[in-house]
Amino acid sequence: MRPEHKPPKGWFKTTSGDTSxxxxxxxxxxxxxxxxxxxxxxxxxxxxxxxxxxxxxxxxxxxxxxxxxxxxxxxxxxxxxxxxxxxxxxxxxxxxLKASQMSSMPPGSAATGGGSTAGVEDQGLLALGGGLLAAGAVAGGLALRRRSAVQG
Known part of the structure; x- marks a missing residue:
């Protein structure tokens, strides 16, 4: 027996048959x-x-x-x-092995991720961002128009 091994005290799990x-x-x-x-x-x-x-x-x-x-x-x-x-x-x-807090195994696989990707979660932020882009485009257009008027 290897020095790091202790004598077997429990079962041996195999696909079938004896577990001693x-x-x-x-x-x-x-x-x-x-x-x-x-x-x-x-x-x-x-x-x-x-x-x-x-x-x-x-x-x-x-x-x-x-x-x-x-x-x-x-x-x-x-x-x-x-x-x-x-x-x-x-x-x-x-x-x-660590003992679980659960009294039984839950069905199916583990739930992962934060949920569905359907729908928009922050419609307010999306609207604000769109508004800021539109305002920036208008301000840019006015600046170009003013510059053209001054040069013309």
């Missing part, structure tokens, strides 16, 4: 490839829920892209399971 610590290196049920979608719903036991609420729960995603590894790293066996390549068991992502 013994399933942590079962590669046949893990999503893989250049593009994949992962969906799985599960219930948390009391210990896991307490860990999330206490801020001590973490998520670790294992598996590195072999194409980005050096030849020496590609040939190296895993220190967790020597029959597997190092890339299969190396942590790629990790982070702490």
């Amino acid at each position: 610590p013994a399933a942590g290196t079962t590669l046949t049920v893990a999503p893989s490839g250049a593009s994949f979608e992962y969906n799985r719903t599960f219930d948390l036991d009391a210990a896991t829920l307490a860990s999330v609420k206490a801020g001590t729960a973490v998520v670790v995603v294992h598996g590195l892209d072999p194409a980005t590894l050096s030849a020496a790293a590609q040939a190296k066996p895993s220190d967790l399971v020597p029959s597997l390549p190092l890339a299969a068991t190396s942590p790629a992502l990790c982070g702490a």
Whole structure:
């Protein structure tokens, strides 16, 4: 076991099958490839829920892209399971879970942006700007006319 690792205490989430610590290196049920979608719903036991609420729960995603590894790293066996390549068991992502204030997941995607772009929100400012442009055009026209009269 790597020195930075603690012994597994929780579940291993895979696309199907066993979620016990013994399933942590079962590669046949893990999503893989250049593009994949992962969906799985599960219930948390009391210990896991307490860990999330206490801020001590973490998520670790294992598996590195072999194409980005050096030849020496590609040939190296895993220190967790020597029959597997190092890339299969190396942590790629990790982070702490934070408990949400929501009691349930909201439907649909997150609302982003400030709202609709339909309509004019500041009609007064638009009218003022148009008025100032018109006044500027009239003043410019008068100035040109006065200059022409003086020169003529």
